[in-house]
Amino acid sequence: MNDQPHSRPRNSDGKGGGKPYRRPKKDPVRILAFEALRAVDERDAYANLVLPPLLRKAREGGNFDGRDAALATELVYGTLRRQGTYDAIIAACIDRPLREVDPPVLDVLALGAHQLLGTRIPSHAAVSASVELARVVLGDGRARFVNAVLRKIAANDLDGWLEKVAPPYDEDAEDHLAIVHSHPRWVVSALWDALGGGRAGIEDLLEADNERPEVTLVARPGRSTTDELTDALGEDNALPGRWSPYAVRMAEGGEPGALDAVKDGRAGVQDEGSQLVAIALANAPIEGRDERWLDGCAGPGGKAALLAALAAERGAALLASEKQPHRARLVERALAGNPGPYQVIAADGTRPPWREGSFDRVLMDVPCSGLGALRRRPEARWRRRPEDLEGFAPLQRGLLREALSAVRVGGVVGYATCSPHLAETRIVVEDVLKGRGGAPVEAEWIDVRPLMTGVAGLGEGPDVQLWPHLHGTDAMYLALLRRTA
Numbered sequence: 001m002n003d004q005p006h007s008r009p010r011n012s013d014g015k016g017g018g019k020p021y022r023r024p025k026k027d028p029v030r031i032l033a034f035e036a037l038r039a040v041d042e043r044d045a046y047a048n049l050v051l052p053p054l055l056r057k058a059r060e061g062g063n064f065d066g067r068d069a070a071l072a073t074e075l076v077y078g079t080l081r082r083q084g085t086y087d088a089i090i091a092a093c094i095d096r097p098l099r100e101v102d103p104p105v106l107d108v109l110a111l112g113a114h115q116l117l118g119t120r121i122p123s124h125a126a127v128s129a130s131v132e133l134a135r136v137v138l139g140d141g142r143a144r145f146v147n148a149v150l151r152k153i154a155a156n157d158l159d160g161w162l163e164k165v166a167p168p169y170d171e172d173a174e175d176h177l178a179i180v181h182s183h184p185r186w187v188v189s190a191l192w193d194a195l196g197g198g199r200a201g202i203e204d205l206l207e208a209d210n211e212r213p214e215v216t217l218v219a220r221p222g223r224s225t226t227d228e229l230t231d232a233l234g235e236d237n238a239l240p241g242r243w244s245p246y247a248v249r250m251a252e253g254g255e256p257g258a259l260d261a262v263k264d265g266r267a268g269v270q271d272e273g274s275q276l277v278a279i280a281l282a283n284a285p286i287e288g289r290d291e292r293w294l295d296g297c298a299g300p301g302g303k304a305a306l307l308a309a310l311a312a313e314r315g316a317a318l319l320a321s322e323k324q325p326h327r328a329r330l331v332e333r334a335l336a337g338n339p340g341p342y343q344v345i346a347a348d349g350t351r352p353p354w355r356e357g358s359f360d361r362v363l364m365d366v367p368c369s370g371l372g373a374l375r376r377r378p379e380a381r382w383r384r385r386p387e388d389l390e391g392f393a394p395l396q397r398g399l400l401r402e403a404l405s406a407v408r409v410g411g412v413v414g415y416a417t418c419s420p421h422l423a424e425t426r427i428v429v430e431d432v433l434k435g436r437g438g439a440p441v442e443a444e445w446i447d448v449r450p451l452m453t454g455v456a457g458l459g460e461g462p463d464v465q466l467w468p469h470l471h472g473t474d475a476m477y478l479a480l481l482r483r484t485a
Helices: 028-043 047-060 066-081 083-091 103-117 123-137 140-153 158-165 173-180 185-195 199-209 226-233 272-283 302-313 325-335 388-406 426-434
Strands: 215-219 238-240 247-250 267-269 292-295 317-322 342-346 359-365 407-417 443-446 477-483
Touching: 028 047, 028 066, 028 103, 028 123, 047 066, 066 083, 066 103, 083 103, 083 140, 083 158, 083 173, 103 123, 103 140, 123 140, 158 173, 173 185, 173 199, 185 199, 215 226, 215 272, 226 238, 226 247, 267 302, 272 302, 272 359, 272 407, 272 477, 292 302, 302 317, 302 325, 302 342, 302 359, 317 325, 325 342, 359 388, 388 407, 388 426, 426 477
Parallel strands: 292 317, 292 359, 317 342, 359 407
Antiparallel strands: 215 247, 215 267, 238 247, 407 477, 443 477
8 A cells, every 4th residue: 555645636526536635634642642652662661751751842842731741641551551452452353463563553553442442532533533643654555444443443332342352251361351451461360379369359450550540749758748748739639648657649640840849859759659668667676776778779769768868867877779870870869968978879789899787777679570560651561571580580589688698687678679479579588588599598577567557458477568459559569677697
């Protein structure tokens, strides 16, 4: 098919084959959403990093208001979250394998499918807008293909399509859940193993992964207060944190970076699960002095900033270490202005420059699959593979071993990760303590649950797994260990 426009307009009286050629209408909202999806696919970029500069540029160009930005954001994140479901539906509407469709065409089709099945946009408007987008970014030939496929999709609502493309739950539970809730099958299996229980719990979790998370702020103690943030947001847009005494939730959204406290670094954007990890480590009982704290994987700096503020209140000093220099600079920015002593260095936590037993409290928030933050980074579910866990495992164990070496006898180590996958959480801790892959470590578990005051549904302990559907947080994991010898 020829994707290029005709070189000259046709006659309106029927001579030359029909109506005059009409140039496609350029819709800045949908073009921006398409550009964001292409960046995610082509460059392995993350939407939460790609979208803000695109939106900022569009606003600066004029004729792009808050409603446009909200729609563009919904189109991007909604399409990414439901990609697995929409791929199954699109596959049912075409006569070739999905892998043979060009990725840009798939992006336009998925955007159209989301408008048809996941928004309140009328069907005719969703099809029309998607075809116009296809004409702009793909050409007229492939726009006709988009039109034909979307008209087939428009014949059913989402529930109707799920009945057609998802196997019955009783025949294949994991595949059913994978298609209905748009997660790779292996992720469904891993989350189900970590969560335990029956169908209701896993469905609640998968549904929570597909919901837009609230923006949560942290008032860094000694530098800002929740009252200040509440006053700045206004009563209609400020909700108290569910669990953290330093949290304020933004009920109506908005731009947190516009707040003075955030601009000054006295407050920040931080999920409550992340806040709870830092608070629990800071409040864990230790024996003896409490003067030197370490954040061994500090980038990009959210937990480090909260730890530094908590340490300053007690006269303790924080060393924040981050392997990647550009991420270490982000940590420096997050800690700038902290009232107490701190230092930021670029260092590899598996080959650290500090001496054994140098610290009283150590946090190791290790690199991981990120399966606990799928609400914020929905594209990660399609990017990760089961074999990725094998690559993380040696690093996670090595970092925990070095953390337990860095803390003095009687001090406390927090092993944290934004993943609920058992291979990245409790299994790592048990392996290190038992000496699998290295010498056994003399340390004992500390029960985390009493240190997360008021938080329900924390399981049997002593470690803690937070969940989006139970706690409204990312799926953060925390184990606390006291070095005994």
